[in-house]
Amino acid sequence: MAGSGDGLRKRRLAAPVSDEDLATICCGDIVFLDGVIYTGREGVYRKVVDEGAEPPVDLRRLSNVNFHCSPAAAVQDDGSYRIGAVTATASFRFSRALPAWFAKTGCKVVVGKGGMNPKDYRDTFVPAGAVYLTTVGYGTGALLGRGIREVLAAHWIEELGIAQAMWVLRVENFGPLIVESDLQGNSLFEQQNAAINERIEKLYDGLKTPALRRHGETDDKTEELI
Amino acid sequence: MISAERIEEAAYGAMFRAGIEIPEDYETGLREIAKSETGDLSAFVIEAMLENYDAAREDRRAMCADTGLPRWFVKIGNEARLEGGFVELERRLRRATARATHDVPLRPNRVHPLTRRDHNNNVGINAPEVEWSFEPDADWIDITTVHKGGLFGSDYRMLFPADGIDGIKRFFMDTLIAFGKRGLACQPAIVGVGLGGSKDVCMTLGKQAACLRIVGDRNPDPEVAKLEEELKALGNSIGMGAMGFVGSSMVVDCHIEIGDCHTGGMPASVHTFCLASRRAVARIHADGRIETRTDPNWFTPYMRRETVEWREAETV
Known part of the structure; x- marks a missing residue:
C-alpha cells in the first residue's frame, strides 16, 4: 500500500508569525507563509553574534522569521535583484549562534534544512518560544522561488556577497514547509529517527566487520551526526 | 575545426538545461520508486519534488537554489580539432560558467576556502573542475555539465580483500544511514x-558513477551489475525515505565503477546524486552542429578497457 501526503494537516500562516499561531502548530503539519521573512546564515551571524554589529534593520519590527538560505540570485544591470530559486542550507551548523541571535532579534521561527539537535530545541528554542520549520525535499527551490513576491532589501551584499547577504523578502503562499519542532520542543526528525533506528541493527546481521577500523568508528548506527 | 564560439554556446546552453530541467531518466525513476513508497511524509516530499520539477520547467528557473558546484566533463574525439586548442576550450568553459551563473541565475557558491572571498560567478582557483576523457575514431566533442551539491552524502574507506562484499555492503549502509538521516x-x-583504483581515482570513479550514468543503466560486467542491483535493494530496505522520514525510497539507482587497485587493498567510495540530479550534455560535431541530450555516455568501452592495446573488436 503506497503512502500519501493527502492526510497531512496543511496551514497558511502570516509572517511575522503570531504567538497564537505558534502555539497551535504541531510536528508534521505542512505550513505555507504569507508576509515578510529574512535570510541569515554564517556571514550574518558572524557579524552580529561574533563581532557585535547591530543588524542592518530593526528585526524586532520587521519579522520574526529567519530563513537559513542563500538564494540563486543576480544583481541586474539597473541595480535591481532577480531571484530564481531559493532553498535552505543545513541548520545544525548554526547551533552556536542561535541563543544570542534569538535574544538580540526576537526571532521565533527558523526555516531551514534538516532541523537541529534535539538538545538545541530544549535549551534554546523552547525558552525563546521558537519553532523550527524545515523546507521540503530538499530542493523545492522553484516552488519556494515562486512564493517570493518582492525583494525588499539585500543588506550587506557588498561586504558578504550574494550568498551570505541578508535578503528581506515579501512572500506569498511560501512553501511547502514541514513543522519539525513545536513550542514543547518535540522534534519530528527525532520521532522518525527513533522509528527507523529500531530496525537498523538487524540490517547488519551476518555481515562481518572490516579488518581495519577507523578512529571514532562506532557500531551504534542510531547515533546522530549532527 | 570546431569553433571556440560554438563551444561556449553549447556549454552556456547546457548550464541552463542542467539547472532547470530534471533529466527524464531520474524523474521516471523517482516516479517508479514512489509507487511503492510506504511512508506518508516521504510520499509527500516526493509529490512536492515532482511538482517542483514542473514549476522549474514552466518558470525557467533553477530547480534547487543550492545550484551546487557547476563542473565540466569533456570527452574529446581523437580526430576532433579545436580552434585555439585546449587552453581556449578551458577559457570558454569558464566564460560559460560565469555568464550562466548570472543569467539563469545560479547561486554563486564558489568561495576561497580560507578567506571566503566570492567572485559571484562560480569561477575561481581550480574551479570549475574540468575532467577529460577521449574517444577513438570520433571527430566530435561532448561537453557535460553537472551541478552537484557538495556538503553531505559522500565517504571513502580503505577496505581489504578479506572484507569482501560484506565490507562493501557495511560501508554502503553506514554512509546511507549517516547522511540519510534528516x-x-x-x-x-x-x-x-x-x-578500487588509487584513493583519488576511487573517489573520482564513484562520483562519476553517480553523476554520469543514467537511471536504469547497468555495468556491462555481470558480476558488477549484480552487485549494483543488490546494493540498490539493500539501500531501499533500510526503512528510510525522503528527508530521512520513515519510508522505502532511498536509492533511485546504484552504479558501480571499477578501477584496478593495489593487490593488498579494496578501496571503496560512496556518493549520492540528489533529488536535483542535474546534468546536461551537448555534442559539438565537426561541422559545428550542436546536439543536446541528458545521458553523458561517459563510460564507453574504451574508458573501461583493460588491455594494453585498444581494439573495439576485442571487447565486443
Missing part, C-alpha cells in the same frame, strides 16, 4: 560507488 543527502538519490 535527509542530509537529499535522497532518493542515484548512488555511485567507486571500487
Whole structure:
C-alpha cells in the first residue's frame, strides 16, 4: 500500500508569525507563509553574534522569521535583484549562534534544512518560544522561488556577497514547509529517527566487520551526526 | 575545426538545461520508486519534488537554489580539432560558467576556502573542475555539465580483500544511514560507488558513477551489475525515505565503477546524486552542429578497457 501526503494537516500562516499561531502548530503539519521573512546564515551571524554589529534593520519590527538560505540570485544591470530559486542550507551548523541571535532579534521561527539537535530545541528554542520549520525535499527551490513576491532589501551584499547577504523578502503562499519542532520542543526528525533506528541493527546481521577500523568508528548506527 | 564560439554556446546552453530541467531518466525513476513508497511524509516530499520539477520547467528557473558546484566533463574525439586548442576550450568553459551563473541565475557558491572571498560567478582557483576523457575514431566533442551539491552524502574507506562484499555492503549502509538521516543527502538519490583504483581515482570513479550514468543503466560486467542491483535493494530496505522520514525510497539507482587497485587493498567510495540530479550534455560535431541530450555516455568501452592495446573488436 503506497503512502500519501493527502492526510497531512496543511496551514497558511502570516509572517511575522503570531504567538497564537505558534502555539497551535504541531510536528508534521505542512505550513505555507504569507508576509515578510529574512535570510541569515554564517556571514550574518558572524557579524552580529561574533563581532557585535547591530543588524542592518530593526528585526524586532520587521519579522520574526529567519530563513537559513542563500538564494540563486543576480544583481541586474539597473541595480535591481532577480531571484530564481531559493532553498535552505543545513541548520545544525548554526547551533552556536542561535541563543544570542534569538535574544538580540526576537526571532521565533527558523526555516531551514534538516532541523537541529534535539538538545538545541530544549535549551534554546523552547525558552525563546521558537519553532523550527524545515523546507521540503530538499530542493523545492522553484516552488519556494515562486512564493517570493518582492525583494525588499539585500543588506550587506557588498561586504558578504550574494550568498551570505541578508535578503528581506515579501512572500506569498511560501512553501511547502514541514513543522519539525513545536513550542514543547518535540522534534519530528527525532520521532522518525527513533522509528527507523529500531530496525537498523538487524540490517547488519551476518555481515562481518572490516579488518581495519577507523578512529571514532562506532557500531551504534542510531547515533546522530549532527 | 570546431569553433571556440560554438563551444561556449553549447556549454552556456547546457548550464541552463542542467539547472532547470530534471533529466527524464531520474524523474521516471523517482516516479517508479514512489509507487511503492510506504511512508506518508516521504510520499509527500516526493509529490512536492515532482511538482517542483514542473514549476522549474514552466518558470525557467533553477530547480534547487543550492545550484551546487557547476563542473565540466569533456570527452574529446581523437580526430576532433579545436580552434585555439585546449587552453581556449578551458577559457570558454569558464566564460560559460560565469555568464550562466548570472543569467539563469545560479547561486554563486564558489568561495576561497580560507578567506571566503566570492567572485559571484562560480569561477575561481581550480574551479570549475574540468575532467577529460577521449574517444577513438570520433571527430566530435561532448561537453557535460553537472551541478552537484557538495556538503553531505559522500565517504571513502580503505577496505581489504578479506572484507569482501560484506565490507562493501557495511560501508554502503553506514554512509546511507549517516547522511540519510534528516535527509542530509537529499535522497532518493542515484548512488555511485567507486571500487578500487588509487584513493583519488576511487573517489573520482564513484562520483562519476553517480553523476554520469543514467537511471536504469547497468555495468556491462555481470558480476558488477549484480552487485549494483543488490546494493540498490539493500539501500531501499533500510526503512528510510525522503528527508530521512520513515519510508522505502532511498536509492533511485546504484552504479558501480571499477578501477584496478593495489593487490593488498579494496578501496571503496560512496556518493549520492540528489533529488536535483542535474546534468546536461551537448555534442559539438565537426561541422559545428550542436546536439543536446541528458545521458553523458561517459563510460564507453574504451574508458573501461583493460588491455594494453585498444581494439573495439576485442571487447565486443
